[in-house]
Amino acid sequence: MRMPFRPVFLVTLLASALLVGCDKQENPAAAPMAAPAQEVSVVTLETQAVTLHRELSGRTHPFLIAEVRPQVSGLIEQRLFTEGALVEEGQPLYQLDNALYLAELNSAKASLQRAKASLSSAQRVAKRAESLRATGAISQQGYDDAITGLEQAQASLAVAEATVQSRQVTLSNARITAPISGRISISTVTRGALVTANQPQALTTIQQLDPLYIDVNQSSNEWLRLQRQLESGALSRSEDVDVVITLEDGSEYPHPGRMTLADVTVNQSTGSFALRAEVPNPDHLLLPGMYVRARINMGTRENGLLVPQRSVARDARGDTFVMLVNGSNQIERRTIVVNQTIGDQWLVDSGLEAGDRVVVAGLQKIRPGATVTTVKAE
Numbered sequence: 001m002r003m004p005f006r007p008v009f010l011v012t013l014l015a016s017a018l019l020v021g022c023d024k025q026e027n028p029a030a031a032p033m034a035a036p037a038q039e040v041s042v043v044t045l046e047t048q049a050v051t052l053h054r055e056l057s058g059r060t061h062p063f064l065i066a067e068v069r070p071q072v073s074g075l076i077e078q079r080l081f082t083e084g085a086l087v088e089e090g091q092p093l094y095q096l097d098n099a100l101y102l103a104e105l106n107s108a109k110a111s112l113q114r115a116k117a118s119l120s121s122a123q124r125v126a127k128r129a130e131s132l133r134a135t136g137a138i139s140q141q142g143y144d145d146a147i148t149g150l151e152q153a154q155a156s157l158a159v160a161e162a163t164v165q166s167r168q169v170t171l172s173n174a175r176i177t178a179p180i181s182g183r184i185s186i187s188t189v190t191r192g193a194l195v196t197a198n199q200p201q202a203l204t205t206i207q208q209l210d211p212l213y214i215d216v217n218q219s220s221n222e223w224l225r226l227q228r229q230l231e232s233g234a235l236s237r238s239e240d241v242d243v244v245i246t247l248e249d250g251s252e253y254p255h256p257g258r259m260t261l262a263d264v265t266v267n268q269s270t271g272s273f274a275l276r277a278e279v280p281n282p283d284h285l286l287l288p289g290m291y292v293r294a295r296i297n298m299g300t301r302e303n304g305l306l307v308p309q310r311s312v313a314r315d316a317r318g319d320t321f322v323m324l325v326n327g328s329n330q331i332e333r334r335t336i337v338v339n340q341t342i343g344d345q346w347l348v349d350s351g352l353e354a355g356d357r358v359v360v361a362g363l364q365k366i367r368p369g370a371t372v373t374t375v376k377a378e
Contacts, residue, residue, distance in 0.1 A: 042375070045305050063212055069199060115156045183284070219272050247292060
């Protein structure tokens with residue numbers, strides 16, 4: 001009974017579906033909306049003078065260092081300094097037993113008096129011989145003997161005077177003094193110890209800590225590259241030669257130093273050579289042997305380009321690149337070569353020019369070729 005009505009029902013459903021499809025195609029409001037252009041923050045690059053620095057690690061060394069050793073032998077009677085204190089040049093440090101040296105000096109002085117008396121007698125003999133020679137009352141031999149005796153007495157006097165000076169020096173060396181000013185270390189001997197002249201063991205050590213040396217090492221390859229850049233004009237020497245010191249705890253040392261020398265010999269095992277900076281140390285905050293980092297001025301690039309670090313990325317091959325907005329407001333990927341970081345920016349060697357607009361914010365939502373709108377980055 002129901003079979004005759006099935007074809008009519010199917011035809012009705014198909015007609016309804018066609019009418020709905022036509023309505024959707026003819027209704028423009030139902031078409032999908034085009035996505036708006038993504039907004040990105042950009043910085044426009046400008047050339048500027050950029051001072052290049054190189055941070056090198058090194059150690060501190062005393063400006064002067066002296067190991068105190070005795071120049072004469074004897075027993076130590078007194079230690080005349082406080083260990084760890086500051087001492088001045090010429091300040092007494094040790095007193096040795098000097099009884100023997102004092103006796104030798106007194107003996108030399110007595111010999112000097114005897115030589116003076118002999119000289120006085122020889123002078124009188126020579127004077128009489130001179131008078132007798134004028135009258136012919138003395139032979140030539142007698143006159144020559146008188147003059148020879150005078151010359152021998154003069155020589156004996158000179159020897160005696162030199163002996164007294166030598167004994168005075170020996171006696172003075174029994175009191176050991178500071179050869180330089182600085183901070184003195186602990187004493188390796190005590191009262192009653194026997195010391196000998198020029199012994200290998202130092203009695204103590206004095207170090208001058210103001211100023212202080214900082215020795216660092218630089219790669220010879222890097223040095224050659226720097227020299228080529230200076231010769232080509234890519235870099236110019238800067239008059240600012242201050243060396244900024246960073247301490248072990250990361251804090252900056254308040255007193256800048258200055259470069260004093262570069263060694264002329266390259267270490268064959270490391271391929272580097274030594275640089276030395278001189279740093280004021282009025283508060284004795286730096287001590288010999290401390291590890292520090294020295295930031296050294298290497299030169300100035302007059303037309304340098306700086307790009308923010310947050311805009312620079314690396315791909316899987318290690319190439320450095322940035323995203324920039326071209327003249328058609330489209331995203332372009334640009335491979336660049338960077339030199340070093342300066343603050344929160346990279347110094348660019350190649351790949352970018354003044355006027356390029358580099359994307360610094362919104363990088364996650366863009367791809368090369370996409371059309372964007374730009375705003376100036378803060």
